Amino acid sequence: MNAHKWQFASRFRRHAFGWRSDAPIQRIKEALSEIKQVACKEPVIAAEGAVTFLEKLSSALEQVDSSSGALGTAVNRAIDTLVPIIAKPVVDRRVRQRWLERLWEALQNDQVPYIELLGEYWGALCVTAELASAWADEFLPTVEQVWSPQASGHGFFKGTSACLASLYAAGRYEQLLGLLERAPFPWWGDRRWGVRALAALGQQTEALRYAEASQGHAPPSDIARTCEEILLSSGMIEEAYRRYAVEANQSTTNLATFRAIARKYPHKPPADILRDLIASTPGAEGKWFAAAKDAGLFDLAIELAMRSSTDPHTLIRAARDYAGTLPDFAVASGLAALRWISLGHGYEITGKDVLDAYHAVMEAASGAGMDEHHVQEQIHEMVSGPEPGNQFVKTILAHRLSD
Numbered sequence: 001m002n003a004h005k006w007q008f009a010s011r012f013r014r015h016a017f018g019w020r021s022d023a024p025i026q027r028i029k030e031a032l033s034e035i036k037q038v039a040c041k042e043p044v045i046a047a048e049g050a051v052t053f054l055e056k057l058s059s060a061l062e063q064v065d066s067s068s069g070a071l072g073t074a075v076n077r078a079i080d081t082l083v084p085i086i087a088k089p090v091v092d093r094r095v096r097q098r099w100l101e102r103l104w105e106a107l108q109n110d111q112v113p114y115i116e117l118l119g120e121y122w123g124a125l126c127v128t129a130e131l132a133s134a135w136a137d138e139f140l141p142t143v144e145q146v147w148s149p150q151a152s153g154h155g156f157f158k159g160t161s162a163c164l165a166s167l168y169a170a171g172r173y174e175q176l177l178g179l180l181e182r183a184p185f186p187w188w189g190d191r192r193w194g195v196r197a198l199a200a201l202g203q204q205t206e207a208l209r210y211a212e213a214s215q216g217h218a219p220p221s222d223i224a225r226t227c228e229e230i231l232l233s234s235g236m237i238e239e240a241y242r243r244y245a246v247e248a249n250q251s252t253t254n255l256a257t258f259r260a261i262a263r264k265y266p267h268k269p270p271a272d273i274l275r276d277l278i279a280s281t282p283g284a285e286g287k288w289f290a291a292a293k294d295a296g297l298f299d300l301a302i303e304l305a306m307r308s309s310t311d312p313h314t315l316i317r318a319a320r321d322y323a324g325t326l327p328d329f330a331v332a333s334g335l336a337a338l339r340w341i342s343l344g345h346g347y348e349i350t351g352k353d354v355l356d357a358y359h360a361v362m363e364a365a366s367g368a369g370m371d372e373h374h375v376q377e378q379i380h381e382m383v384s385g386p387e388p389g390n391q392f393v394k395t396i397l398a399h400r401l402s403d
Helices: 007-011 024-041 044-059 069-088 093-109 116-126 129-146 161-167 171-179 188-200 204-212 220-233 237-248 252-263 270-279 285-294 298-307 311-323 327-342 350-366 372-382 388-396
Strands: none
Touching: 007 024, 007 044, 024 044, 044 069, 044 093, 044 220, 044 372, 069 116, 093 116, 093 129, 116 129, 116 161, 129 161, 129 171, 129 252, 161 171, 161 188, 188 204, 188 220, 188 237, 204 220, 220 237, 237 252, 237 270, 252 270, 252 285, 270 285, 270 298, 285 311, 298 327, 311 327, 311 350, 327 372, 327 388, 350 372, 350 388
């Protein structure tokens, strides 16, 4: 194999980084970029570089404060990126075996730990069922020992996930299921291999039952995603949607959740998806305003904004963005923003937010040919109560509402 001088190698020496996580995160990104660039032309050399990087990673990061989770996320993304690079090249079995031996040693030396996710990919790293089976045989005695009823301690072995992944990649499904029956704890990280094994055996119904029996030992969304994948891969799209779509596609925002489901189920009308999502959060209908707007369901968006608290900033943006194109919608959005501000809702609301909402409403009202004086009267009436939020809005708009 040709020698290659990797720039990242000297940057990831033992204890290369202090306690701050920003520098190592940047160095990880640079290393990935370097390896991916080489992979375009020299996949074997890139794979060798990826193994070298993973060998060096943990010891370089041992002194870094990882409490924010950002560093762990960066490392996991690096593993997600590097595994296909290591698995891709066609090499002699001895070469791949040596790579695996080096990675296994790195896993064993992973003290913090940082690279434990590698075990989940062990079957993919083996590439062939034959090599996966050999590694499964290597791991099995220890897993059986720590999972024995007579074992002392907590039954922990760094190669457990690698063993399960290897059994699955080798097609030894029944043996995998039998081994899981001996597990002392029903961890979802282990049991999902059993779900996959049952699905691979064509036992989809049993796979779903096996997954749902893990409730209470894993985030519900993780179990739902696995079950959804089984049904989708079996062509049971409607059942997948009905049973798991809402839970399986929860994202960082309601709009992102809606978009994720709409992408996965393009045959479903957006209005139907949105109605199901709204029904899943009773009392918080306003949180789906942005999703309804994104789907072009403007009447529904306003209805939602009137039913329950909606982020005033989101409403103000809608009023401003649509003042020229959909003035009726913009007016309603701006008025809703002022209403929720007057009722004390919204995070870090300032006088500028109130003015932005007011100006967007008045601009849109003018574009729609509305009686601007009548709109001002609506606002005045809306904020006439004694609530502190009302007083705040009245103070900001005092001169404008008295015109």
